[in-house]
Amino acid sequence: MERILVIGANGQIGSELVEALATQYGEGNIIAADISPRSLYGAKVYEVIDVLDPVRLAAVVQHYKITQVYQLAALLSATGEQAPLKAWTLNMDGLLNILELARLRGEAGKPLKIFWPSSIAAFGPNTPAQNTPQFTVMDPTTIYGISKLAGERLCEYYFQKYGVDVRSIRYPGIISYKSPPGGGTTDYAIAIFHAALRGESYSCFLKAETTLPMIYMPDAIRATIALMATPAAQLSIRSSYNVAGLSFNPRELAQAIAQKLPEFSIHYAPDSRQEIAASWPQSLDDTVARKDWNWKAEIDLQQLVKDMLKNVQVDKTEVATLNAAA
Ligand code: SER
Secondary structure: OOOEEEEOOOOHHHHHHHHHHHHHHOHHHEEEEEOOOOOOOOOOEEEEOOOOOHHHHHHHHHHOOOOEEEEOOOOOHHHHHHOHHHHHHHHHHHHHHHHHHHHHHHHOOOOOEEEEEEEHHHOOOOOOOOOEOOOOOOOOOOHHHHHHHHHHHHHHHHHHHHOOOEEEEEEOEEEOOOOOOOOOHHHHHHHHHHHHHHOOOEEEOOOOOOOEEEEEHHHHHHHHHHHHHOOHHHOOOOOOEEOOOEEEOHHHHHHHHHHHOOOOOEEEOOOHHHHHHHOOOOOEOOHHHHHHHOOOOOOOHHHHHHHHHHHOOOOHHHHHHHHHHO
16 A cells, blocks of 8 residues: 655645545545645645654654655745755755655665656756757756756666665646746746736746746646656656656747737746746657656647636636626
8 A cells, every 4th residue: 555745745746746646545645744834735644844854754754654755845946046055955955865764764675665856947058958858968057957957866876776766757847726836937837827817917027939848737747646656667767757748938828818818918027037947948858758658748738728717716806807808
């Protein structure tokens, strides 16, 4: 029986992963954990964990006889630039604490399977931007991206040297409606829906033509659970897998929104996040993920926009007024 610990359960991925895992493995087998005192999303089993506290981490894993850990606690790209040392410490030591715990438990005959998220931020300005290959130049410029690249190397190291069963995905920008935008460069593509549904013009911090790889949350969750369920012998990558969803830029996204909400408008006020976005790929080659664990994205831009407009929560009175006007 799987007993699964999700660290960072109040975050963007964690909030949705806990629900999906609960459906698959049973609510009682999913232990949601985060640094704040309570679950923001109604998890049945919740523990307060600071991933920088290895003693507490080991105690929770022992107590619940955990078999899998998803370590999702991190600072994202834009927030990380505000506090680089904090981002480095959280992102690196958080991962190292989990890997060390998995190593020790493995040696004691109690193996832990680990999931850790990497990102398109692990690439940089000298990476080929179109159809970015699995293996290529990686020269990240943000502290977040540097921590992701170093983290990928650590994952592969712990697998090669200690046999730790760690798996990872280089997520594109993830778009979702359950949690608020969380300090990422790709989060313009979430904030834009909130503005659209409030009836506001959206001030975009990226230029209109800034194409980035993105993925809609249901696809991201499906990819994550599928990778974790794949027999270890099928996996050829122990750093992190390229996974493609779809690619678009702010102008294309705004146009797709305007097809549903004709009143919607966007204007552009690029800030320091533009430079970060410009250093990242525009599209990804995910051939290896397709081959190793049958990955294939399903959700296109039209479906994504329709679903986001239906589900993003803003003040209902404003939305009703807006819909009546449209
Ligand atoms: N979505 C993340 C960010 O923009 C990238 O992994 O920081």
